[in-house]
Amino acid sequence: MFEHTASRTKVILLFVFLIFLMFTIRLIQLQIIYSEKYGKMSEENSIRTMVVNPLRGYMYDRNGALIVDNRPAYTVTVVPAEFDTTQIKLLSEILNLDQQEIMNKIKREAKYNKFAPAKIKRDIDFKTLSLIEEYHEQLRGVDYVVESKRAYPPNVKGSHIFGYLREISDEQLAKAGDIYKRGDIIGATGIEAQYEKYLRGEKGYKFIIVDSRGRMVGSYNEGKDDKPPLEGDDLELTLDINVQALAESLLSNHKGALVAIDPTDGGIIALVSKPDFNLDLLSGVTPVELWKSLVDDKDTPLFNRATLTNYPPGSTFKMILAVAGLQEKLIDQNYRINCSGAFKFGNKVFKDLHVHGSTNVVEAIQRSCNVFFYQMMLKVGLDKWSEYASKFGFGKPTGIDIMEENSGLLPSESYYNRVYGKGKWTLGYTVSLGIGQGEVGVSPIQLASYAMALANQGKLYKPHIVNSIKFKKSRESKKLDVQFKQIDLNPEVWRLVREGLYRAVNLPGGTGAAARVPGVNVAGKTGTAQNPHGKDHAWFIGFAPYEDPKIAICVLVENVGFGGVYAAPIAGLCIEQYLYGEVIRNKQPKINLVKSEINGKLD
């Protein structure tokens, strides 16, 4: 204590006491004397802020065609605090929804905020809408809002590319912070999920005047304080929607996948996985039964075969050994073996389909000679084989910009040591790897990337579906970076391997003749993956035009048999569609002639 403090303590205490006394009087005034008035004001609080959701960004294909659009959809909402639960039966009948399901949704929202409208059913039809209007008086607290819904072209599903939207989960909400609110729709799979932050746009706010029942009676201050929503950014895709449509229809009765890729930049031209599902049905809230039927379907329509399958590549893998042998100078183009139709190693016999006789590397690719590559496998060795396969991107994800991808399986010495134990496996285990059978697994997107690198002689681009983003705010378009890894080989190696691929399609004895396209040189390789569970899987990889490749492709058809018979023709048709913009092979040149004559006469 020092001078003054005794007397000044009293003054200060008095001052502090008076301040708190004043606050207390004010509290009594607000909370006791006028509490009814303020209670009423809070009930009638007439200015409310309303969130206005933006439209999601649109998606265009490589030719500028609008492919993912928005259309209006009506959503029924219920304010838990206002809803008269004795009317639940009526609401259940109108919406054709289980009473319990409706109550669950209302309770879930009420748990957080019983004054905020819970979204009960999305995308109702016009009849339901008019019934809601009709029973307006009985159904207190029931209302509808206009939201938007995705719309897709009629002949394209694109299930595994575009992906579906889903109501945000509580866990996602907890992570995302205040960008989202309960009941918001976000991308769940595919591009919708990967590019969510661009597509979602920015929410707007509207100040509205409401009556005591929470119904809007007008906008506040003529809407001058409102903030309009900002539409999501548009995506320009590398897809060619017509190739996509054709590919989907060609695979429609099969299980399988197709990936077509642009070898000049890695842009995905088409990506199909069959069977697929209708994105329309999953837009918004998915009915439980529908979801269950998709998950339980034994043909797994939700599974993206284009990026997730892990099948042996079969003979399409032979070029790995050809490249490794030539580049490492273990063989040259004059190196020949004599194919007797079988290869004996130790006491095991590895078979070939034909007796190919004297064969060099180019002919071995052309005719798909197994014996040549059995021997090559022993010459090159497991580790070099694995190293070259890895250079072409096998054994790891390609980095494609839609989620869910399998690394596949690329065995190496350490893999065998791990699985069988050191010294407990022999070279015989590895021989069949030379023809892409056994313990090697790839996905169609990996094989398509490999076909792309063979086409453009070593540029392994990162596959991508989005080419550029058109920003709504700045109105600028930003092209996304294209990344690639360079595979450096002697030009002679590329020449020989590509020559083999050309012959495989175009010369007698080649296995890929079914991929030919009128007027264009196609190069490619067939493959047949042995399947212990049923019929073999058919593969085809290829590219065209041979001289200046514009498209590389990989086709997988499950459980049908030879790649040359089932996969190659599908590849040919898609290449034709892409390069000509239509399928021309069935059009007789004569008919064209007649048409132009008629035209000429009319002119």
Add this chain to the structure above:
Amino acid sequence: MKSWFEEKINIGLLITLLLLVGIGLLSIYSATYDTGSSDYFTRQLIWAGLGFIFMIIVTFIPFRTLQLLSYPIYLLSIIILVLVLYVGKSVAGSKSWFGIGNFGIQPSEFAKVAVILALAYFLSDKKVNLQRMKYLLISFAIVLVPFGLIIRQPDTGTALIFVASLIPLLYWAGASNTFMLGIIAPSLAAVSSLFGITYFLIVIIILLIILFLQRENKLISAIIFSVTVLIGISVQYVYGKLEPYQQKRIDIFINPESDPLKAGYNVIQSKIAIGSGGFTGKGFLQGTQTQLNFIPAQWTDFIYCVPAEEFGFLGAFFILLLYFYFIYRAIRIASTAKSKYGSLVAFGVVSFLMVHIIINIGMVMGIMPVIGVPLPFLSYGGSFLFSSLIMTGLLFNIYLNRKEY
């Protein structure tokens, strides 16, 4: 005999503090409940934990060490305030933050602690005599350096806190009644004349009565009186000369409800929130004003309406009692400390916290202008909670060392 614990630790203060921080966390939880994210709550909880650890450390800093550190800490905080102007990150147009990962730190909050220590050290010096102008001016200078730097950020609300907190501290340190009158009367006159001529006249009459009762030197009394009147009139005069839009801005500041959508919106909504709470409140997480987000960013400056709405008069009055008891205990610590330095540190804390409480609760209740100032221990904001807890640590320290000279 008091137990060792009671002897060393001010238990009343500790319990009050824990209750206030707990109520703050509950209110933040409620105010951010609808975002579906417990981010705000969790962050505040982390800061509270950190703050308590540092509070304990500050409590046990040896008394002499604390004294010797006073100026170095002040210097350091000035350097940091300069730095933040250059490398700080902007939040809502104000460059007052250092970002470290996900956490932001506001150096101006820590400057509060530094200013308290520096002023206490300066004013406890035996040479310092507050009857002389020189020492008064130096006291002002100690506050004006951080004030100027914070105004540059710009964060006017926080800067004002510094000046407002200095006045009671000078009074505690021994400034004469006349000096206090000479500062307070003209400021009151300036503000009251904006409210209208009646309020201005009331201030003048009260001033006359006080001057008469004080029986001070006639010349000094006359000077104080004429300065007060002159300032009151010139404020009126200047107001009359202003452009209409400038007048409107002042009007809105004085009476926010004249602008119901912008400045007044929060106040109107917060009054409705408090009033509609009634005697017993609407129940935890059941406040319509709170849960429907009528008050933007309610978890910061307008946090007091959350418990007032959800727990009614009972809750709101209980919080007032807690604050009153807290301040009362703190004043007791200041008045019983044997050393002048200790007494001044404790009173500095009283002064800063009280200014925050008056401005904030006054604003939320609609009896003070809207100035963005948070409520100690309740408002969301890590740096402020942290600095408030360090200030409380200083109170515990002075209590522990109350017998030191």
